[in-house]
Amino acid sequence: MELGIIWIILIALVALIAGAALGFFIARKYMMNYLKKNPPINEQMLRTLMMQMGQKPSQKKINQMMKQMNNQMDK
Incomplete structure (x- = not known):
C-alpha cells in the first residue's frame, strides 16, 4: 500500500516538473516571436x-x- 502512494507522488512530481519546463519553453518561444514581430x-x-x-x-x-x-x- 505504501509503495503505491510513493509511486503516485513520484509520478505527480515528475509531471509537475515536466509541465513547468514545457510551459516555460512555450512562453519563451511565444515572447521571442512576439518581440520579433512587434519590436519594442x-x-x-x-x-x-x-x-x-x-x-x-x-x-x-x-x-x-x-x-x-x-x-x-x-x-
Whole structure:
C-alpha cells in the first residue's frame, strides 16, 4: 500500500516538473516571436530619443542602430 502512494507522488512530481519546463519553453518561444514581430522600439522612437539627448540623428545612423538592435534580438 505504501509503495503505491510513493509511486503516485513520484509520478505527480515528475509531471509537475515536466509541465513547468514545457510551459516555460512555450512562453519563451511565444515572447521571442512576439518581440520579433512587434519590436519594442522603432525608428521614430529612436529618432526622438537621440534628439532628446541632443544629437541630430542622420538616417544612416538610425539605420545602423536599428540593425544593431535587430542583430542583438536574433542572438
